[in-house]
Amino acid sequence: MSTPLKVILSPDSKNTTSISEARYEMIRNFIVNILRDEKEITLNNLLGRAEEQNATLLGSSTTWYLLKVKQDLEVRKIIKIRRAIGGSRVQIISINKQRNTRSIL
Numbered sequence: 001m002s003t004p005l006k007v008i009l010s011p012d013s014k015n016t017t018s019i020s021e022a023r024y025e026m027i028r029n030f031i032v033n034i035l036r037d038e039k040e041i042t043l044n045n046l047l048g049r050a051e052e053q054n055a056t057l058l059g060s061s062t063t064w065y066l067l068k069v070k071q072d073l074e075v076r077k078i079i080k081i082r083r084a085i086g087g088s089r090v091q092i093i094s095i096n097k098q099r100n101t102r103s104i105l
Helices: 021-038 043-075
Strands: 005-008 017-020 040-042 079-083 091-095
Touching: 005 021, 005 043, 017 021, 017 043, 021 040, 021 043, 021 091, 040 043, 043 079, 043 091
Parallel strands: none
Antiparallel strands: 005 017, 040 091, 079 091
């Protein structure tokens, strides 16, 4: 029996990736739960927390999975990314309030 897969969307619609649906849901819930509690978080802090909490589940690929799921959530307009003031490369992630996100929270 094969594992159900989730297609990860990318901004350019050309480079799609598939990961197991269970893994996608685990990472998606991780991101959404943090944003529900903290309202916003920098990408670096999110990656650090993912490494601490999920390293045993995802092994050395934790960062790759988190970045792919974050990208997918952004394309689906579930989260939004903004840059810190001053042209910084710091990404600040938050729930997209313009979308009805009650079903994901």
